[in-house]
Amino acid sequence: MKTIAFNGKFFGAAPTGVHKVAEQLVAAIDALIAGQAGNGLDCALVVRDRVEIPSYRNISCVRESRWARKMHRIAWEQCYLPLARRRDFILNLCNLGPLFHRDSATMIHDAQVYSAPESYSLPFRLWYKSLYFFIGKRHRIIFTVSEFSKSELVRYGIADPDKIVVVHNGCDHVLQVQPDARQLATLRLKPRRYVLALANTQKHKNIGILLKAFAGAQLGDVELVLFGGATRADFEGHGHVVPPNVRFTGRIADAELVGLMANAGALAFPSLTEGFGLPPLEAMALGCPVVAAPCGALPEVCGKAVLYADPFDPDAWSSNILAVLNDEAVRQSLIFAGLGQAGGFTWKQAARSLFETVRAVTG
Structure with a gap:
């Protein structure tokens, strides 16, 4: 059986939702292997940088030579990695992978460079589209995170449907994080009287x-708390008017985000398209009600456990948010349904689905 080499380029890179998924999958696969002693599996995490990584029991860590670490990330992934691991099966979990290594599987999370091109720069779109075209044709498996994303990958000609395997994300990682509520004091927030949303200026995030x-x-006495990297100036630079009841957390630790979710009145998620949509599930797992747009993969992921609002109607968002904040029956119903919905998405389940597919292909 071949060595399965995880493309660890994402370690040391700026944190993103895609990187979070990759880290959780590697950890869950490591735990899965631990429960299957004697299966002869050989797995290695190949990293380019001198970065701190978690300690794995069954996945070895390969840190490349000094000259390899000096290479640009793209050159390392496209040139060095396939040469250094030419006898291995390379597993890429963050959209891209080496074009010249056919014995690979790549997880493409969405097709938003096609469906939401205005959210990305022209060079970014051209680079991703060119790589997607060849990866979809050359790599042995294309993983994706939802049936919606699979349909989009087929629609835009990235890969044939019989090559694409859907592996839903998990969300149970948030239950392992000790909540840190210091942001409530920092931003002077009242529990259950603020709404969380992403601080993201991409157009499709809406x-x-x-x-x-x-x-x-209607929402004049309710705070909107935006978490993430975008600032008030960033939104204003994109032509938005930011009302005075909006607070920005900046980039915060996972524990602080969990603390905010656990105490929020609701999470609002108005995206016009999503390959999966992890924050709504994370919020539901923590007992936080969700108001979302019925777009992309969100109906597939959230089911009937959220309130849906027209993504182009501010009044619909105001009404649904007030219903969650002020009507205890609505709130408790959403919390109960959300806990049940989130319970169906675990990293153990995701790891098993992904790894069994890879193991079948590698023989």
Whole structure:
């Protein structure tokens, strides 16, 4: 049986949702192997940088030579990695992988460079589209995170449907994080009287509809807390008017985000398209009600456990948010349904589905 080499380029890179998924999958696969003693599996995590990584019991860590670490990330992934691991099966979990290594599997999370091109720069779109085209044709397996994403990958000609395997994300990692509620004091927030959302200016994230809703009188006494890297100046630079009841956390630790979710009145998620949509599931797992747009993979992932609002109607968002905040029956119903929905998405299940597929292909 071949060595399965995990492309560890994401370690040491700026944190993103895709990187979080990759880290959770590697950890879950390591735990899965631990429960299958004597199966002869040989797995290695190949990393380029001198970065701190978790300690794995059954996945060895390969740190490349000094000159390899000096290579640009793209050159390392496209040239060095396939040469250094030419006898291995390479597993890429963050959208991209080496084009010249056919014995590979790549997880492409979405097709948003096609469906939401205005959210990305022209060079970014061209690079991703060119790589997707060849990866979809050359690599042996294409994983993706939802049936919706699979249909999009087929629609845009990235891969044939019989090559694509859907592996839903898990969300149970948030239950292992000790909540840190210090952000409530820092931002002077009242539990259950604020709404969480992403601080992201990409057009398809559609945060502008929330800014319009929170500028209205209905939500005048409710705080909108935006977590993530984008700032007030970033939103204003994109032409948005940011009302005074909007707070920005900046980039915060997972424990602080969990603390905010556990105490929030609701999470608002108005995206126009999503390959999966992990934050709504994370919120539901923590007992936080969700108001979402019925777009992309969100209906597939969230089911009937959220309130859906028209992504282009600020009044619909105001009404649904007020229903969650002020109607205890609605709130408790969403919490109960959300806990049940989130319970169906575990990393153990995701790891088993992904790894059994890889093991079948590698023989």
